[in-house]
Amino acid sequence: MSSKLLVEIAPSILSANFGKLNDEINEIKDKFKYLHIDVMDGHFVPNLSIGVPIVKSLRKEYPDLMLDTHLMITNPAEFIEPFINAGSDIITFHREVTINPNLLIERIKKYGKKAGISINPDTDVKLLDCSFESADLILIMSVYPGFGGQKFIYSALKKIEYLKEQKIKNNYQYLIQVDGGVNVDTAPLLIKAGAEILVAGSAVFEAHDKRQAIDSLLNTKIF
Numbered sequence: 001m002s003s004k005l006l007v008e009i010a011p012s013i014l015s016a017n018f019g020k021l022n023d024e025i026n027e028i029k030d031k032f033k034y035l036h037i038d039v040m041d042g043h044f045v046p047n048l049s050i051g052v053p054i055v056k057s058l059r060k061e062y063p064d065l066m067l068d069t070h071l072m073i074t075n076p077a078e079f080i081e082p083f084i085n086a087g088s089d090i091i092t093f094h095r096e097v098t099i100n101p102n103l104l105i106e107r108i109k110k111y112g113k114k115a116g117i118s119i120n121p122d123t124d125v126k127l128l129d130c131s132f133e134s135a136d137l138i139l140i141m142s143v144y145p146g147f148g149g150q151k152f153i154y155s156a157l158k159k160i161e162y163l164k165e166q167k168i169k170n171n172y173q174y175l176i177q178v179d180g181g182v183n184v185d186t187a188p189l190l191i192k193a194g195a196e197i198l199v200a201g202s203a204v205f206e207a208h209d210k211r212q213a214i215d216s217l218l219n220t221k222i223f
Helices: 018-031 052-061 080-086 101-110 125-131 156-170 187-193 210-218
Strands: 008-011 034-040 066-072 090-094 114-119 137-141 175-179 197-200
Touching: 008 018, 008 210, 018 210, 034 052, 052 066, 052 080, 066 114, 080 090, 080 101, 090 101, 090 137, 101 114, 101 125, 114 125, 125 137, 125 156, 137 156, 156 175, 156 187, 187 197, 197 210
Parallel strands: 008 034, 008 197, 034 066, 066 090, 090 114, 114 137, 137 175, 175 197
Antiparallel strands: none
């Protein structure tokens, strides 16, 4: 069975060549709906990446793309409004940095934007239970956040299966997204487990033929 009607690919610009970012996005922009933007602060994760000005520039250049902004930062509450004002359509923060995630979800949705919540590989998926009714998107990290090109952590599959089971059982509306180690080998496993949006960085932007790389992920076979 083909995955084409079951999954979306969200290219992650973390793996793009920032010296020619527009060219790289323009090459494939008709192939995807979500553009994934990893924001890192050097504290929550051991790296620095993209900030508000980049999102603002992307919004101006690509008014029709869904800017899927993943805040891998210790203080997401301070940056919800700046990233929304810059043009983010989805704001995803980490469960690990807040004791009351639903307050942040409510705050994001107050602006008419989609609210996502994410967990790292070592975090118990059941810590997300309290947000199942309110979250628009749940992101499972299948690598340790901070750097692209890491190897896939297979324990993520059980977490995705749990999210799918709860979604079906209780008619929750959240989308299931996964980020890390997504390629033609892992995509079928993720789709079978229940993932609906696959964040793909190096598998797309480091491919010789980026358009073909996306097609390969979209047309992977699941059994």
